[in-house]
Amino acid sequence: MTQDNARGTAGASPASRIGGVWQQAFRLVPGIALAGVIALAATFVARLHGGPQLLYALMFGVAFNYLSHESRTRPGIEFSGRMVLRLGVGLLGARITAAQIIGLGWETALTVVAATVTTVLCGLAVGRWLGMSRAQGVLSGGAVAICGASAALAISAVLPREKGGDRFTLMVVVAVTVMSTLAMIFYPLIARLLHLPPPLAGLFLGGTIHDVAQVVGAGYTLGPDAGDAATIVKLFRVSLLTVVVVVVSAAFKQERERALREHAAGGEPVRQALVPWFLWMFIAMVVLNSLGALSLPVQSVANDCSRACLVVAIAALGMKTSFHELARLGWRPLALIAIETVWIAAFVLAVVAWGR
Template identity: 65%
Template sequence: MRDRIGMSPASLISTGLVARCSDGAGHVSRLWPGFGLSGLLAMAATFMATMHGGPQLLYALFFGVALHHLSNDAKSKPGIDFCSRTLLRLGVGLLGARITAAQIAGLGWMTAAVVGLGVVTTISMAVLIGRRFGMSNAQSTLSGGAVAICGASAALAISAVLPRDKDSDRFTLMVVVTVTVLSTIAMVVYPLVAKFLHLSPELAGLFLGGTIHDVAQVVGAGYTIDHQTGDIATVVKLFRVAMLTLVVVVVSAAFKRARAAGDLSPDDSAPVRQTLVPWFLWLFIVMVAVNSFGLISPPVQESLNHVSRACLVIAIAALGMKTSFAQLAQAGWQPLLLIVVETLWLALLVLGCALAMR
């Protein structure tokens, strides 16, 4: 082997670049099989949702679960892990491109107070009832945050800062499945409730945007009533999405010690240092700030929204491959009942506030 002492600086630099490129190419080649498989399932889910309707994320999850056996394959495992962690964080961070400070300010303090009350009380109630059901604080917080904020996206974001154990992925998937199904039911039922009670567009938008879990279902429910209700419901929902930043910071701080104790360094001797605000949350904040100053043109914003959605669909497909229906069934009836109770509480609270404001 040639001694590097006599090599010129240019030769040393070129040698280092070649080595780094080689390492990068090797890393990509390790991730590609699992990433490509997750992407293929995401495209199949998108095709099904486009052609036959139904929730895109739920299709991706079911397709992933059907190929659960591939998650332990040595070739596909690195890419699946990358999609289920790094890619989902990127998707959550890019959600900020939908939101501006002007949209939030335009809601008014009463609407903001009702939404904030719903988020705080739903998560608090989840923790209290979850203890009665024998669930951990982390599991209760995850289910409450998913219901209170934005369904599957919130579940993925909150799970990223919670302590991890052997049941973490399984429980996260169970929450995603349940809130997606309930959100779809709410998309059909809640507009009927708003019409029956003769709610004005402002109050109907508050009810729909403040209670339905997923953004897509809020849009679908709002515009089935009329255009004005759809616009208001969408802005209210985006305000709930914006609260994801604060909730994740609080959850990250509350579980920092438990998370650090569970995340050991490669030598299993020292915990990995955890930041209070994860990088994807900083990305979310930056995207909101940039969009608030009008620096993102509508075509770019639309593209970022598509990229965010694509990342989340791919991540859900990857998470699906890391679990199975048998594992989901092992979660028991308590988490399912807790999420149903949380959903009913949030709906009754916001609807009661809307009727009181009439």
């Protein structure tokens, strides 16, 4: 928003501001309704024929990818893939208690931290070998290690400007979404093949899959226990975003300041919270549930709302997944993210195998 627009909005009457809010809300309706219809179709097929509801929603969404570029449906699809997703994950805290988190143990926390650090280092080493910059290695490694597209956007905000930097960030977002989608499909099969118990299956899925939605989708296909464990592990990974962004910001401080001196600022910087609000919501729900403040009916409603939000969000994420865009971005960035994905999966699987 420009300063003139900001002054105009500030000077507008309450009725005008309310009208503007409603206008923005109406722009979201077509895309949200589309994602909702796909979610309902996935739910119907899952109940009629069996199978994972979330996976059906994802596949049906991919079939309607072209609608994510339509001006009428795009805002609502974007909203469903971000805000509805985060609301669904935040509400998941209503079924988890602090005792369950403590029950994961220090070994799980240490495994997640080690996997995060080594994956970022892997991105630096392999990126250099492929002829990429240090910033590109950190960006891709951080996205794979923490939470996919959200981590990529957060980390890119503290990296210095580079030629083609925006394009590389877009590639990372697309690639980690595709890799995470594939992981959502195949990693539960690996867990079943290895006969992993729910806690170890949750560690494997939550510690390796990039995006929160796909972790939830993969985890709950193996049952509620594995889904809860995977969600807790994943949200612990998300909480590491704060530390990683601060470290990256400090490491690239001089380069970033030099780049800013060379390029005139195009506008006021946008400040984003390092710890996403849905993580705070998740923690608040866990605390309330741990204190016994949530009755069984409230927990049931929260769980149903969470499930509905996640199905809608995954349908939207499916519509945003495009394999054509990925094919036009070259093989080296994709190879880098694929290697990082294999690394973190192999690392966590090795720890799981050693701990059995």
